[in-house]
Amino acid sequence: MKRVFLIVLDSFGIGEMPDADSFGDAGSNTIKACSTSSRFYIPNMKKLGLLNIDGVDVSPCNADWCKEDVSLNGAYGRMTEVSKGKDTTTGHWEIAGHISNQPLPTFPNGFPKELLDKFEEATGRKVLCNKPYSGTDVIRDYGEEHMKTGALIVYTSADSVFQIAAHESIVPIEELYRYCEIARDLCTGQYGVGRVIARPFVGEPGNFTRTPRRHDYSLVPPGVTMLDQLLEAGKDVIAVGKIHDIFAGKGIGSMVRTSGNAEGIERTIEYTKQDFEGVCFVNLVDFDMLYGHRNDVEGYANALSYFDEHLPAIMEGLREDDILMITADHGCDPSTPSTDHSREYTPLLIYGSKIKGGTNFGTRESFADIAATILDYFEIPSKVKGTSILSEIM
Structure with missing residues:
Protein backbone atom coordinates (compact mmCIF):
# COMPACT_ATOMS: atom_id res chain seq x y z
CA MET A 1 0.00 0.00 0.00
CA LEU A 104 -4.25 35.37 -13.82
CA PRO A 105 -5.58 38.95 -13.90
CA THR A 106 -4.58 41.41 -11.20
CA PHE A 107 -6.12 44.78 -10.38
CA PRO A 108 -3.47 47.20 -9.06
CA ASN A 109 -5.92 50.11 -9.40
CA GLY A 110 -8.89 48.30 -7.92
CA PHE A 111 -11.76 46.53 -9.64
CA PRO A 112 -13.65 48.23 -12.49
CA LYS A 113 -16.95 49.95 -11.77
CA GLU A 114 -18.81 47.58 -14.10
CA LEU A 115 -17.88 44.59 -11.95
CA LEU A 116 -18.58 46.27 -8.61
CA ASP A 117 -21.95 47.61 -9.81
CA LYS A 118 -23.03 44.06 -10.58
CA PHE A 119 -21.70 42.86 -7.23
CA GLU A 120 -23.54 45.59 -5.28
CA GLU A 121 -26.76 44.86 -7.14
CA ALA A 122 -26.52 41.13 -6.48
CA THR A 123 -25.65 41.46 -2.78
CA GLY A 124 -27.73 44.52 -1.93
CA ARG A 125 -24.72 46.05 -0.16
CA LYS A 126 -22.38 48.89 -1.06
CA VAL A 127 -18.62 48.46 -1.30
CA LEU A 128 -15.78 50.14 0.62
CA CYS A 129 -12.08 50.48 -0.23
CA ASN A 130 -11.59 48.77 -3.64
CA LYS A 131 -7.79 49.03 -3.52
CA PRO A 132 -4.80 46.75 -3.06
CA TYR A 133 -4.41 46.57 0.72
CA SER A 134 -2.89 44.61 3.58
CA GLY A 135 -5.55 42.42 5.16
CA THR A 136 -4.88 43.65 8.69
CA ASP A 137 -4.57 47.29 7.63
CA VAL A 138 -7.80 47.26 5.64
CA ILE A 139 -9.96 46.24 8.60
CA ARG A 140 -8.15 48.79 10.77
CA ASP A 141 -8.86 51.58 8.26
CA TYR A 142 -12.34 50.58 7.05
CA GLY A 143 -13.71 48.35 9.80
CA GLU A 144 -15.52 51.06 11.74
CA GLU A 145 -17.20 52.49 8.63
CA HIS A 146 -18.21 48.98 7.63
CA MET A 147 -19.86 48.46 11.03
CA LYS A 148 -21.75 51.75 10.76
CA THR A 149 -22.94 51.33 7.17
CA GLY A 150 -23.00 47.58 6.52
CA ALA A 151 -21.00 48.13 3.34
CA LEU A 152 -18.62 45.31 2.43
CA ILE A 153 -14.86 45.86 2.47
CA VAL A 154 -13.66 44.73 -0.94
CA TYR A 155 -9.94 44.79 -1.64
CA THR A 156 -7.20 43.05 -3.61
CA SER A 157 -3.41 42.68 -3.55
CA ALA A 158 -0.58 42.07 -5.99
CA ASP A 159 -2.08 38.58 -6.35
CA SER A 160 -5.08 37.64 -8.43
CA VAL A 161 -7.64 37.90 -5.61
CA PHE A 162 -11.03 39.48 -4.87
CA GLN A 163 -11.22 39.68 -1.07
CA ILE A 164 -14.28 40.50 1.01
CA ALA A 165 -13.86 41.46 4.66
CA ALA A 166 -16.83 41.71 6.99
CA HIS A 167 -17.40 41.79 10.74
CA GLU A 168 -19.15 38.64 11.93
CA SER A 169 -21.67 40.65 13.97
CA ILE A 170 -22.65 42.67 10.89
CA VAL A 171 -22.49 39.96 8.25
CA PRO A 172 -23.07 36.40 9.54
CA ILE A 173 -20.44 34.00 8.25
CA GLU A 174 -22.78 32.03 5.99
CA GLU A 175 -23.98 35.28 4.44
CA LEU A 176 -20.39 36.32 3.79
CA TYR A 177 -19.77 32.98 2.11
CA ARG A 178 -22.84 33.55 -0.07
CA TYR A 179 -21.49 36.95 -1.13
CA CYS A 180 -18.22 35.26 -2.06
CA GLU A 181 -20.09 32.74 -4.18
CA ILE A 182 -21.77 35.66 -5.96
CA ALA A 183 -18.39 37.28 -6.56
CA ARG A 184 -16.99 33.98 -7.83
CA ASP A 185 -19.80 33.75 -10.38
CA LEU A 186 -19.13 37.34 -11.49
CA CYS A 187 -15.33 37.03 -11.63
CA THR A 188 -14.94 35.22 -14.93
CA GLY A 189 -13.33 36.03 -18.26
CA GLN A 190 -11.29 39.22 -18.03
CA TYR A 191 -12.24 39.40 -14.33
CA GLY A 192 -11.35 35.77 -13.67
CA VAL A 193 -9.24 36.16 -10.53
CA GLY A 194 -7.57 33.07 -9.14
CA ARG A 195 -9.40 33.29 -5.83
CA VAL A 196 -12.30 35.03 -4.14
CA ILE A 197 -11.55 35.06 -0.41
CA ALA A 198 -13.88 35.51 2.57
CA ARG A 199 -12.06 37.49 5.29
CA PRO A 200 -14.27 37.56 8.42
CA PHE A 201 -13.15 39.54 11.46
CA VAL A 202 -14.30 40.40 14.98
CA GLY A 203 -13.53 42.94 17.69
CA GLU A 204 -14.04 46.64 18.24
CA PRO A 205 -12.65 49.69 16.39
CA GLY A 206 -8.96 49.90 17.14
CA ASN A 207 -8.82 46.22 18.05
CA PHE A 208 -10.09 44.19 15.11
CA THR A 209 -8.76 40.68 14.51
CA ARG A 210 -9.35 38.25 11.67
CA THR A 211 -10.96 34.91 12.51
CA PRO A 212 -9.94 31.45 11.25
CA ARG A 213 -13.17 31.14 9.23
CA ARG A 214 -11.48 32.39 6.07
CA HIS A 215 -12.68 30.55 2.98
CA ASP A 216 -11.21 30.58 -0.55
CA TYR A 217 -13.24 30.19 -3.74
CA SER A 218 -10.87 29.29 -6.56
Whole structure:
Protein backbone atom coordinates (compact mmCIF):
# COMPACT_ATOMS: atom_id res chain seq x y z
CA MET A 1 0.00 0.00 0.00
CA LYS A 2 1.70 3.15 -1.24
CA ARG A 3 1.16 6.56 0.35
CA VAL A 4 2.63 9.95 -0.54
CA PHE A 5 2.54 12.85 1.90
CA LEU A 6 2.99 16.06 -0.10
CA ILE A 7 3.44 19.08 2.19
CA VAL A 8 3.50 22.65 0.87
CA LEU A 9 5.21 25.17 3.14
CA ASP A 10 3.24 28.07 1.70
CA SER A 11 5.65 30.77 0.40
CA PHE A 12 8.94 29.16 1.50
CA GLY A 13 11.14 30.37 -1.35
CA ILE A 14 14.88 29.68 -1.50
CA GLY A 15 16.16 32.49 -3.71
CA GLU A 16 15.22 34.63 -6.70
CA MET A 17 14.56 33.03 -10.07
CA PRO A 18 16.29 34.43 -13.18
CA ASP A 19 13.14 36.34 -14.17
CA ALA A 20 12.52 37.78 -10.68
CA ASP A 21 13.29 41.31 -11.81
CA SER A 22 10.39 41.30 -14.27
CA PHE A 23 8.12 40.55 -11.30
CA GLY A 24 9.68 43.31 -9.17
CA ASP A 25 11.38 40.72 -6.95
CA ALA A 26 15.09 41.11 -7.64
CA GLY A 27 17.06 40.04 -4.56
CA SER A 28 14.20 38.20 -2.87
CA ASN A 29 15.32 35.24 -0.78
CA THR A 30 12.89 33.99 1.84
CA ILE A 31 15.13 31.38 3.47
CA LYS A 32 18.07 33.79 3.69
CA ALA A 33 15.85 36.41 5.34
CA CYS A 34 14.71 33.86 7.92
CA SER A 35 18.27 32.75 8.59
CA THR A 36 19.06 36.18 10.06
CA SER A 37 16.81 35.36 13.03
CA SER A 38 18.03 33.63 16.18
CA ARG A 39 14.78 31.62 16.01
CA PHE A 40 15.90 29.94 12.77
CA TYR A 41 16.42 26.31 13.82
CA ILE A 42 15.73 23.61 11.22
CA PRO A 43 18.18 20.72 11.84
CA ASN A 44 15.76 18.07 10.57
CA MET A 45 15.23 19.74 7.21
CA LYS A 46 18.98 20.24 7.05
CA LYS A 47 19.40 16.45 7.36
CA LEU A 48 16.96 16.03 4.47
CA GLY A 49 19.29 18.19 2.36
CA LEU A 50 17.67 21.64 2.47
CA LEU A 51 20.90 23.57 3.00
CA ASN A 52 22.68 21.53 0.29
CA ILE A 53 20.24 22.55 -2.45
CA ASP A 54 21.93 24.46 -5.28
CA GLY A 55 21.94 28.19 -4.57
CA VAL A 56 20.65 28.00 -0.99
CA ASP A 57 22.35 30.68 1.12
CA VAL A 58 21.95 30.90 4.87
CA SER A 59 25.29 32.58 5.43
CA PRO A 60 24.09 34.73 8.37
CA CYS A 61 23.42 31.51 10.31
CA ASN A 62 26.36 30.95 12.64
CA ALA A 63 24.65 28.51 15.02
CA ASP A 64 26.37 25.20 15.73
CA TRP A 65 23.58 23.18 14.10
CA CYS A 66 24.02 25.23 10.92
CA LYS A 67 27.76 24.55 10.65
CA GLU A 68 27.68 20.92 11.75
CA ASP A 69 28.37 18.24 9.12
CA VAL A 70 25.55 15.71 8.97
CA SER A 71 24.76 12.57 7.01
CA LEU A 72 21.92 13.42 4.63
CA ASN A 73 18.89 11.12 4.68
CA GLY A 74 16.80 12.75 1.95
CA ALA A 75 16.89 13.52 -1.75
CA TYR A 76 16.84 17.22 -2.52
CA GLY A 77 16.68 19.76 -5.32
CA ARG A 78 15.48 23.14 -6.52
CA MET A 79 12.19 23.70 -8.36
CA THR A 80 11.62 26.31 -11.07
CA GLU A 81 8.19 27.78 -11.71
CA VAL A 82 7.28 27.83 -15.40
CA SER A 83 3.79 29.31 -15.04
CA LYS A 84 3.32 33.02 -15.57
CA GLY A 85 2.70 34.05 -12.01
CA LYS A 86 3.75 33.84 -8.39
CA ASP A 87 0.46 33.27 -6.64
CA THR A 88 -0.89 30.40 -4.58
CA THR A 89 -3.28 29.08 -7.20
CA THR A 90 -0.75 29.06 -10.03
CA GLY A 91 1.92 27.46 -7.85
CA HIS A 92 -0.27 24.66 -6.55
CA TRP A 93 -1.73 23.94 -9.98
CA GLU A 94 1.80 23.59 -11.37
CA ILE A 95 2.77 21.27 -8.50
CA ALA A 96 -0.20 19.14 -9.59
CA GLY A 97 0.93 19.22 -13.22
CA HIS A 98 -0.98 22.10 -14.81
CA ILE A 99 1.10 24.91 -16.37
CA SER A 100 -0.57 28.34 -16.53
CA ASN A 101 0.68 29.99 -19.71
CA GLN A 102 -1.31 33.15 -19.12
CA PRO A 103 -1.08 35.08 -15.84
CA LEU A 104 -4.25 35.37 -13.82
CA PRO A 105 -5.58 38.95 -13.90
CA THR A 106 -4.58 41.41 -11.20
CA PHE A 107 -6.12 44.78 -10.38
CA PRO A 108 -3.47 47.20 -9.06
CA ASN A 109 -5.92 50.11 -9.40
CA GLY A 110 -8.89 48.30 -7.92
CA PHE A 111 -11.76 46.53 -9.64
CA PRO A 112 -13.65 48.23 -12.49
CA LYS A 113 -16.95 49.95 -11.77
CA GLU A 114 -18.81 47.58 -14.10
CA LEU A 115 -17.88 44.59 -11.95
CA LEU A 116 -18.58 46.27 -8.61
CA ASP A 117 -21.95 47.61 -9.81
CA LYS A 118 -23.03 44.06 -10.58
CA PHE A 119 -21.70 42.86 -7.23
CA GLU A 120 -23.54 45.59 -5.28
CA GLU A 121 -26.76 44.86 -7.14
CA ALA A 122 -26.52 41.13 -6.48
CA THR A 123 -25.65 41.46 -2.78
CA GLY A 124 -27.73 44.52 -1.93
CA ARG A 125 -24.72 46.05 -0.16
CA LYS A 126 -22.38 48.89 -1.06
CA VAL A 127 -18.62 48.46 -1.30
CA LEU A 128 -15.78 50.14 0.62
CA CYS A 129 -12.08 50.48 -0.23
CA ASN A 130 -11.59 48.77 -3.64
CA LYS A 131 -7.79 49.03 -3.52
CA PRO A 132 -4.80 46.75 -3.06
CA TYR A 133 -4.41 46.57 0.72
CA SER A 134 -2.89 44.61 3.58
CA GLY A 135 -5.55 42.42 5.16
CA THR A 136 -4.88 43.65 8.69
CA ASP A 137 -4.57 47.29 7.63
CA VAL A 138 -7.80 47.26 5.64
CA ILE A 139 -9.96 46.24 8.60
CA ARG A 140 -8.15 48.79 10.77
CA ASP A 141 -8.86 51.58 8.26
CA TYR A 142 -12.34 50.58 7.05
CA GLY A 143 -13.71 48.35 9.80
CA GLU A 144 -15.52 51.06 11.74
CA GLU A 145 -17.20 52.49 8.63
CA HIS A 146 -18.21 48.98 7.63
CA MET A 147 -19.86 48.46 11.03
CA LYS A 148 -21.75 51.75 10.76
CA THR A 149 -22.94 51.33 7.17
CA GLY A 150 -23.00 47.58 6.52
CA ALA A 151 -21.00 48.13 3.34
CA LEU A 152 -18.62 45.31 2.43
CA ILE A 153 -14.86 45.86 2.47
CA VAL A 154 -13.66 44.73 -0.94
CA TYR A 155 -9.94 44.79 -1.64
CA THR A 156 -7.20 43.05 -3.61
CA SER A 157 -3.41 42.68 -3.55
CA ALA A 158 -0.58 42.07 -5.99
CA ASP A 159 -2.08 38.58 -6.35
CA SER A 160 -5.08 37.64 -8.43
CA VAL A 161 -7.64 37.90 -5.61
CA PHE A 162 -11.03 39.48 -4.87
CA GLN A 163 -11.22 39.68 -1.07
CA ILE A 164 -14.28 40.50 1.01
CA ALA A 165 -13.86 41.46 4.66
CA ALA A 166 -16.83 41.71 6.99
CA HIS A 167 -17.40 41.79 10.74
CA GLU A 168 -19.15 38.64 11.93
CA SER A 169 -21.67 40.65 13.97
CA ILE A 170 -22.65 42.67 10.89
CA VAL A 171 -22.49 39.96 8.25
CA PRO A 172 -23.07 36.40 9.54
CA ILE A 173 -20.44 34.00 8.25
CA GLU A 174 -22.78 32.03 5.99
CA GLU A 175 -23.98 35.28 4.44
CA LEU A 176 -20.39 36.32 3.79
CA TYR A 177 -19.77 32.98 2.11
CA ARG A 178 -22.84 33.55 -0.07
CA TYR A 179 -21.49 36.95 -1.13
CA CYS A 180 -18.22 35.26 -2.06
CA GLU A 181 -20.09 32.74 -4.18
CA ILE A 182 -21.77 35.66 -5.96
CA ALA A 183 -18.39 37.28 -6.56
CA ARG A 184 -16.99 33.98 -7.83
CA ASP A 185 -19.80 33.75 -10.38
CA LEU A 186 -19.13 37.34 -11.49
CA CYS A 187 -15.33 37.03 -11.63
CA THR A 188 -14.94 35.22 -14.93
CA GLY A 189 -13.33 36.03 -18.26
CA GLN A 190 -11.29 39.22 -18.03
CA TYR A 191 -12.24 39.40 -14.33
CA GLY A 192 -11.35 35.77 -13.67
CA VAL A 193 -9.24 36.16 -10.53
CA GLY A 194 -7.57 33.07 -9.14
CA ARG A 195 -9.40 33.29 -5.83
CA VAL A 196 -12.30 35.03 -4.14
CA ILE A 197 -11.55 35.06 -0.41
CA ALA A 198 -13.88 35.51 2.57
CA ARG A 199 -12.06 37.49 5.29
CA PRO A 200 -14.27 37.56 8.42
CA PHE A 201 -13.15 39.54 11.46
CA VAL A 202 -14.30 40.40 14.98
CA GLY A 203 -13.53 42.94 17.69
CA GLU A 204 -14.04 46.64 18.24
CA PRO A 205 -12.65 49.69 16.39
CA GLY A 206 -8.96 49.90 17.14
CA ASN A 207 -8.82 46.22 18.05
CA PHE A 208 -10.09 44.19 15.11
CA THR A 209 -8.76 40.68 14.51
CA ARG A 210 -9.35 38.25 11.67
CA THR A 211 -10.96 34.91 12.51
CA PRO A 212 -9.94 31.45 11.25
CA ARG A 213 -13.17 31.14 9.23
CA ARG A 214 -11.48 32.39 6.07
CA HIS A 215 -12.68 30.55 2.98
CA ASP A 216 -11.21 30.58 -0.55
CA TYR A 217 -13.24 30.19 -3.74
CA SER A 218 -10.87 29.29 -6.56
CA LEU A 219 -11.19 28.90 -10.28
CA VAL A 220 -11.55 25.31 -11.36
CA PRO A 221 -8.25 24.09 -12.86
CA PRO A 222 -8.80 24.27 -16.63
CA GLY A 223 -6.97 21.02 -17.39
CA VAL A 224 -6.21 17.56 -16.07
CA THR A 225 -4.09 17.43 -12.91
CA MET A 226 -2.30 14.69 -11.03
CA LEU A 227 -5.22 14.73 -8.58
CA ASP A 228 -7.73 13.89 -11.33
CA GLN A 229 -5.57 11.01 -12.52
CA LEU A 230 -5.14 9.58 -9.03
CA LEU A 231 -8.90 9.61 -8.44
CA GLU A 232 -9.57 8.03 -11.83
CA ALA A 233 -7.13 5.26 -10.93
CA GLY A 234 -9.05 4.56 -7.72
CA LYS A 235 -6.48 6.13 -5.39
CA ASP A 236 -7.26 8.28 -2.38
CA VAL A 237 -6.70 12.04 -2.62
CA ILE A 238 -6.85 13.65 0.82
CA ALA A 239 -6.72 17.45 1.07
CA VAL A 240 -5.52 19.10 4.28
CA GLY A 241 -5.80 22.87 4.82
CA LYS A 242 -6.80 25.03 1.87
CA ILE A 243 -5.91 22.45 -0.81
CA HIS A 244 -9.60 21.70 -1.46
CA ASP A 245 -10.28 25.41 -1.97
CA ILE A 246 -7.28 25.95 -4.28
CA PHE A 247 -8.50 23.23 -6.64
CA ALA A 248 -12.20 24.11 -6.18
CA GLY A 249 -12.72 20.50 -5.11
CA LYS A 250 -11.61 19.11 -8.49
CA GLY A 251 -9.65 15.90 -8.05
CA ILE A 252 -10.22 15.81 -4.29
CA GLY A 253 -11.56 12.67 -2.65
CA SER A 254 -11.82 13.83 0.97
CA MET A 255 -10.78 16.93 2.83
CA VAL A 256 -10.28 18.64 6.15
CA ARG A 257 -9.82 22.37 6.64
CA THR A 258 -7.46 23.66 9.31
CA SER A 259 -7.09 26.79 11.39
CA GLY A 260 -3.35 27.11 10.76
CA ASN A 261 -0.01 25.34 10.73
CA ALA A 262 -0.33 23.63 14.11
CA GLU A 263 -3.60 21.94 13.19
CA GLY A 264 -2.33 21.13 9.69
CA ILE A 265 0.70 19.35 11.16
CA GLU A 266 -1.50 17.56 13.70
CA ARG A 267 -3.87 16.33 10.99
CA THR A 268 -0.95 15.14 8.86
CA ILE A 269 0.42 13.09 11.76
CA GLU A 270 -3.05 11.60 12.25
CA TYR A 271 -3.20 10.59 8.57
CA THR A 272 0.14 8.75 8.87
CA LYS A 273 -1.70 6.40 11.25
CA GLN A 274 -4.55 5.73 8.82
CA ASP A 275 -4.80 3.17 6.04
CA PHE A 276 -5.17 4.61 2.53
CA GLU A 277 -3.48 4.33 -0.83
CA GLY A 278 -2.81 7.59 -2.61
CA VAL A 279 -1.78 11.13 -1.72
CA CYS A 280 -2.27 13.28 1.37
CA PHE A 281 -1.80 16.82 0.03
CA VAL A 282 -1.16 19.39 2.79
CA ASN A 283 -0.93 23.18 2.76
CA LEU A 284 0.58 25.00 5.76
CA VAL A 285 -0.61 28.55 5.23
CA ASP A 286 0.76 30.46 8.23
CA PHE A 287 4.20 31.01 6.70
CA ASP A 288 2.56 33.13 4.00
CA MET A 289 -0.54 34.56 5.64
CA LEU A 290 0.79 35.44 9.09
CA TYR A 291 4.47 36.13 8.48
CA GLY A 292 5.46 36.62 4.84
CA HIS A 293 2.72 39.12 4.02
CA ARG A 294 3.29 40.93 7.31
CA ASN A 295 7.08 41.20 6.86
CA ASP A 296 7.60 39.33 10.12
CA VAL A 297 11.04 37.74 9.86
CA GLU A 298 11.03 36.50 13.46
CA GLY A 299 7.59 34.97 13.15
CA TYR A 300 8.46 33.26 9.87
CA ALA A 301 11.69 31.81 11.29
CA ASN A 302 9.83 30.61 14.37
CA ALA A 303 7.16 28.94 12.22
CA LEU A 304 9.86 27.10 10.27
CA SER A 305 11.39 25.95 13.55
CA TYR A 306 7.99 24.74 14.77
CA PHE A 307 7.47 22.69 11.62
CA ASP A 308 10.98 21.28 11.85
CA GLU A 309 10.44 20.33 15.49
CA HIS A 310 7.35 18.30 14.55
CA LEU A 311 8.81 16.85 11.34
CA PRO A 312 10.20 13.73 13.10
CA ALA A 313 6.69 12.79 14.22
CA ILE A 314 5.57 12.83 10.57
CA MET A 315 8.63 10.88 9.45
CA GLU A 316 8.21 8.28 12.18
CA GLY A 317 4.65 7.62 10.98
CA LEU A 318 5.83 6.65 7.49
CA ARG A 319 5.59 3.02 6.42
CA GLU A 320 7.92 1.04 4.16
CA ASP A 321 6.26 2.12 0.90
CA ASP A 322 5.58 5.74 1.91
CA ILE A 323 7.20 8.86 0.48
CA LEU A 324 7.32 12.29 2.10
CA MET A 325 7.70 15.35 -0.13
CA ILE A 326 8.19 18.88 1.23
CA THR A 327 8.01 21.84 -1.15
CA ALA A 328 6.55 25.35 -1.61
CA ASP A 329 4.37 27.21 -4.09
CA HIS A 330 6.24 30.56 -4.37
CA GLY A 331 8.24 32.89 -2.14
CA CYS A 332 7.24 35.72 0.20
CA ASP A 333 10.43 37.31 1.49
CA PRO A 334 9.54 38.93 4.84
CA SER A 335 12.57 41.23 4.76
CA THR A 336 11.84 43.22 1.59
CA PRO A 337 9.76 46.43 1.47
CA SER A 338 7.08 44.54 -0.47
CA THR A 339 4.44 42.57 1.43
CA ASP A 340 3.58 40.51 -1.65
CA HIS A 341 4.68 37.13 -2.98
CA SER A 342 8.11 36.85 -4.58
CA ARG A 343 9.24 34.99 -7.69
CA GLU A 344 11.64 32.44 -6.20
CA TYR A 345 12.88 28.92 -6.61
CA THR A 346 11.29 26.48 -4.16
CA PRO A 347 12.79 23.45 -2.38
CA LEU A 348 11.84 19.84 -2.88
CA LEU A 349 12.87 17.45 -0.11
CA ILE A 350 12.02 13.76 -0.52
CA TYR A 351 12.27 11.14 2.20
CA GLY A 352 11.32 7.50 2.66
CA SER A 353 12.79 4.07 3.34
CA LYS A 354 13.22 3.51 -0.41
CA ILE A 355 14.67 6.96 -1.18
CA LYS A 356 18.42 7.28 -1.73
CA GLY A 357 19.61 9.71 0.94
CA GLY A 358 22.06 12.36 -0.20
CA THR A 359 20.76 12.43 -3.80
CA ASN A 360 20.97 15.91 -5.32
CA PHE A 361 18.64 15.97 -8.32
CA GLY A 362 19.64 19.54 -9.17
CA THR A 363 17.47 22.31 -10.55
CA ARG A 364 14.25 21.06 -12.11
CA GLU A 365 12.56 22.80 -15.01
CA SER A 366 9.07 22.86 -13.50
CA PHE A 367 7.11 22.34 -10.30
CA ALA A 368 5.18 19.83 -12.42
CA ASP A 369 8.02 17.32 -12.00
CA ILE A 370 6.44 16.64 -8.60
CA ALA A 371 3.18 15.50 -10.21
CA ALA A 372 4.99 13.39 -12.80
CA THR A 373 7.06 11.71 -10.08
CA ILE A 374 4.03 10.88 -7.94
CA LEU A 375 2.12 9.42 -10.90
CA ASP A 376 5.19 7.40 -11.83
CA TYR A 377 5.36 6.02 -8.29
CA PHE A 378 1.76 4.82 -8.55
CA GLU A 379 2.47 3.45 -12.05
CA ILE A 380 -0.15 5.73 -13.61
CA PRO A 381 0.71 6.91 -17.16
CA SER A 382 1.05 10.68 -16.87
CA LYS A 383 -1.25 13.03 -18.75
CA VAL A 384 0.24 16.11 -17.10
CA LYS A 385 3.29 18.28 -17.69
CA GLY A 386 6.54 17.49 -15.95
CA THR A 387 9.30 14.89 -15.92
CA SER A 388 9.54 12.18 -13.28
CA ILE A 389 12.68 11.97 -11.16
CA LEU A 390 11.67 8.65 -9.60
CA SER A 391 14.52 6.65 -11.16
CA GLU A 392 17.05 9.13 -9.78
CA ILE A 393 15.88 8.99 -6.18
CA MET A 394 14.73 5.38 -5.59
